[in-house]
Amino acid sequence: MAVACPGCGRAYADERFAFGRTFWCACGRRIGAEPVRDARPGGEPEPRFAVDAMLGRLARWLRVLGLDATWRAGVPDAELVRDAQDEARWILTRDRRLLDEWRVPRVHLVASEDPHEQLREIVEAFALRGRVRPFARCTRCNAPLEPLARERAAARVPPRVFAGNDRFWLCPRCDRVYWEGSHVERMRRTLADLLAPD
Numbered sequence: 001m002a003v004a005c006p007g008c009g010r011a012y013a014d015e016r017f018a019f020g021r022t023f024w025c026a027c028g029r030r031i032g033a034e035p036v037r038d039a040r041p042g043g044e045p046e047p048r049f050a051v052d053a054m055l056g057r058l059a060r061w062l063r064v065l066g067l068d069a070t071w072r073a074g075v076p077d078a079e080l081v082r083d084a085q086d087e088a089r090w091i092l093t094r095d096r097r098l099l100d101e102w103r104v105p106r107v108h109l110v111a112s113e114d115p116h117e118q119l120r121e122i123v124e125a126f127a128l129r130g131r132v133r134p135f136a137r138c139t140r141c142n143a144p145l146e147p148l149a150r151e152r153a154a155a156r157v158p159p160r161v162f163a164g165n166d167r168f169w170l171c172p173r174c175d176r177v178y179w180e181g182s183h184v185e186r187m188r189r190t191l192a193d194l195l196a197p198d
């Protein structure tokens with residue numbers, strides 16, 4: 001199989017377009033294979049995300065909602081794109097250049113610069129309203145959380161936290177303990193308006 005440049009007709013082996021990569025033909029045109037668009041935002045009950053390195057705060061907020069959102073500091077575009085396609089994730093990015101350089105089946109260009117607005121945008125675009133699941137996922141590493149028996153939490157949290165909370169969760173990957181503390185109330189208020197069912 002080969003892909004022919006629509007400008008000059010030169011043919012290129014399709015391996016060069018792996019994972020949607022594009023490149024400049026000798027004639028000066030950017031060429032690439034068109035992706036198969038087999039998914040649309042809002043069309044999946046549980047979309048999963050691969051978040052661009054620039055959008056770390058958005059990734060954390062998505063995890064607060066219980067959504068599966070991978071993120072890695074400084075991840076090169078090629079790895080982001082490859083991993084996203086390997087795992088059928090939606091790439092979330094504000095980088096238009098990435099859309100020129102890669103033609104991928106699942107990508108959403110994030111418009112806002114503000115993390116809360118970005119979250120609102122994703123919730124609307126992917127029809128996630130009313131589907132919040134706090135304490136479903138570790139905000140630091142994205143792993144699904146597990147309930148932690150209260151007696152086991154005693155040794156893991158400050159005494160005042162232990163005394164003031166009945167429910168605890170543990171991240172099995174990074175070992176972080178979660179509880180319904182004041183930070184959660186603040187998150188809830190932030191999210192309440194955003195996530196209330198219509």
Ligand SMILES: [Zn+2]
Nearest residue numbers: 005008025027
């Ligand atoms: Zn050409």
Ligand SMILES: [Zn+2]
Nearest residue numbers: 138141171174
């Ligand atoms: Zn974790």
